Amino acid sequence: MGRWEPNARGRLEQAALELYLERGFAPTTVTEIAKRAGLTERTFFRHFADKREVLFSGSEMLQQALVDAVAGAPGEAAPIDAVAAGLDTVGDLFRDRRPHSLRRQSVIAANPELQERELIKLARLSAATAGALRARGVPEPAASLAAEAGTAVFRIAFERWVDGPQDEDLTQLIRGSLAELKAVTAGA
Amino acid sequence: MGRWEPNARGRLEQAALELYLERGFAPTTVTEIAKRAGLTERTFFRHFADKREVLFSGSEMLQQALVDAVAGAPGEAAPIDAVAAGLDTVGDLFRDRRPHSLRRQSVIAANPELQERELIKLARLSAATAGALRARGVPEPAASLAAEAGTAVFRIAFERWVDGPQDEDLTQLIRGSLAELKAVTAGA
Numbered sequence A, B: 001m002g003r004w005e006p007n008a009r010g011r012l013e014q015a016a017l018e019l020y021l022e023r024g025f026a027p028t029t030v031t032e033i034a035k036r037a038g039l040t041e042r043t044f045f046r047h048f049a050d051k052r053e054v055l056f057s058g059s060e061m062l063q064q065a066l067v068d069a070v071a072g073a074p075g076e077a078a079p080i081d082a083v084a085a086g087l088d089t090v091g092d093l094f095r096d097r098r099p100h101s102l103r104r105q106s107v108i109a110a111n112p113e114l115q116e117r118e119l120i121k122l123a124r125l126s127a128a129t130a131g132a133l134r135a136r137g138v139p140e141p142a143a144s145l146a147a148e149a150g151t152a153v154f155r156i157a158f159e160r161w162v163d164g165p166q167d168e169d170l171t172q173l174i175r176g177s178l179a180e181l182k183a184v185t186a187g188a
Helices: A008-023 A030-037 A041-047 A059-072 A079-093 A098-109 A112-135 A142-163 A170-185 B008-023 B030-037 B041-047 B059-072 B079-093 B098-109 B112-135 B142-163 B170-185
Strands: none
Touching (some): A008 A030, A008 A041, A008 A098, A030 A041, A059 A079, A059 A112, A079 A112, A079 A142, A098 A112, A098 A142, A112 A142, A142 B142, A170 B079, A170 B142, A170 B170, B008 B030, B008 B041, B008 B098, B059 B079, B079 B170, B098 B112, B112 B142, B142 B170
């Protein structure tokens, strides 16, 4: 981003979310998003490949943070504890992002194409987590199962966070979901 | 299917899979599939909405069988045991279907659009399983977590079954994956 366009990326995200909520995702154009943000289409395309990517641009950072935290967990940590360390980091990333997440989620809930995209991003997140576990020496299928378990815990905690009261903490919800998954798989 | 077209559905499935493997999914047309099967396009569209649905037409039957088995598990069964009963039924459904599954899987692996479709079908399977658990009185998030766990177990066991030696039993692989998931979530 050039210095003549302070926070262009954030302004474009903000404008896009506003328009998607006001008019729906499908009819909104990149021209309209750029105009609402007081920027040019060219600037838009310097930051995002298309209008869909505005909603998913954070997923690579999320994935990287998760993978780094799994890799950085103590060497003796059990696979599920390495995943739990990764999920704690993810919880931290969303701190103060609830208003944004809430608006983003309602755009996605209204559009099947975006829901599919979200599923694909979650599948990639799970595959990347499994890769980070294998790099720690965890064999298959334990690596994929621990990664899938972690992804399910995150997805379900995230939904509860977005739908729930304003003051709930995502990290606490994630830890609660993981504890619940442990109880469920133990046959409780 | 009319009596003048014995096993039209099976013949169309067989022809479609052959063509997808020979030429790829994208360039194959419904006209070619119908011709290979010795049937008309009109017959094709009596059985399938489009050429993609040929690959996914079994998923509703699969979902129904899973949901029925979860619903039919003993009333006192823990959620994860009700899911396990459902997965046993799914394993039975695929008995003798390995050659077909193997070919179908290689078509899907070669095409991102089909992989996305597969993810969507799995997400629906998981949502339907969670619904069947809630109908048994299992509260949220336990119902969704048990359903996600079951879906992950199925997906990973299915991949191992398709990739593994010919004489492996899917039901045994599913049970093994579930045992592994229990060990993983217990911190083993």
